[in-house]
Amino acid sequence: MKLKIAIQKSGRLHDDSIKLLKECGIDINNGVNKLKTEASNFPLEVFFLRDDDIPQYIEDGVADIGIVGENVVLEKKKQVNIVEKLGFGKCRLSMAVPKAMEYASVQDLQHTRIATSYPVIVSEFLQRHNITAEIHEISGSVEIAPGIGLADAICDLVSSGSTLFMNGLKEVETVLKSEAVLAACHQLQPEQQQLLDKLQFRIQAVKRAKN
Ligand code: PRT
Ligand code: ZN
Numbered sequence: 001m002k003l004k005i006a007i008q009k010s011g012r013l014h015d016d017s018i019k020l021l022k023e024c025g026i027d028i029n030n031g032v033n034k035l036k037t038e039a040s041n042f043p044l045e046v047f048f049l050r051d052d053d054i055p056q057y058i059e060d061g062v063a064d065i066g067i068v069g070e071n072v073v074l075e076k077k078k079q080v081n082i083v084e085k086l087g088f089g090k091c092r093l094s095m096a097v098p099k100a101m102e103y104a105s106v107q108d109l110q111h112t113r114i115a116t117s118y119p120v121i122v123s124e125f126l127q128r129h130n131i132t133a134e135i136h137e138i139s140g141s142v143e144i145a146p147g148i149g150l151a152d153a154i155c156d157l158v159s160s161g162s163t164l165f166m167n168g169l170k171e172v173e174t175v176l177k178s179e180a181v182l183a184a185c186h187q188l189q190p191e192q193q194q195l196l197d198k199l200q201f202r203i204q205a206v207k208r209a210k211n
Helices: 014-023 051-059 070-076 119-128 162-166 190-210
Strands: 003-008 036-038 044-049 065-069 080-085 091-098 113-116 134-137 153-158 169-178 180-185
Touching (some): 003 014, 003 051, 014 190, 044 051, 051 065, 051 070, 065 070, 070 119, 070 169, 070 180, 080 190, 113 119, 119 134, 119 153, 153 169, 180 190
Parallel strands (some): 003 044, 003 065, 113 153
Antiparallel strands (some): 036 044, 065 180, 080 180, 091 169
């Protein structure tokens, strides 16, 4: 019996996900272009996937657990448990508007067009603030939308803020703070749950050692 973990195949969370497993004393041979691999010293099978697909794989039980941004878990609305925050991949999902726009409060988003890759989280935010706005879902390069006349505002992930700055935008609202999390399937077999507990215990020790 092995525990199946899904991690990002390539991208911002890949290296830190592998590093965390290493720090937990788990050796995996991470061949390029591999879709899956196994740990040599822990009953762990590793799947390399696109981050967007990870919540679905966990909900379906194809993977037992996964490492993914909390922003992706919340956007995908899949039935998974967030069992541990991992302390890397930190960012925020923020509203941004053109630098020249006068912005006093969230009311200034009323009747605007907002470009985002996070329509679910954004519409919940707007509802919470009683704002009616048009959401334009786009999958990438969201920050150019105001400049080409596609939107009045954007909602995108921000870490340093330099992408917004370079595109003449200013950050005006934090919608969500996010970091990489360990997510797990609702219905784990007892053996898988025991393996998860063991892994989580090691992760917590790694985190404590860093503080
Ligand atoms: O290929 P795949 O679908 O797996 O990857 P992806 O391209 O969808 O995701 P990827 O690798 O870009 O990001 C994976 C996860 O990293 C995200 O879901 C977040 O949880 C986390 N993360 C942390 C970030 C950032 N920081 C981040 N800055 N994800 C994206 N960005 C982008 C942002 O979208 C914007 O374009 O970086 C730009 C802004 O960065 P700054 O530093 O200029 O503010
Ligand atoms: Zn993605």
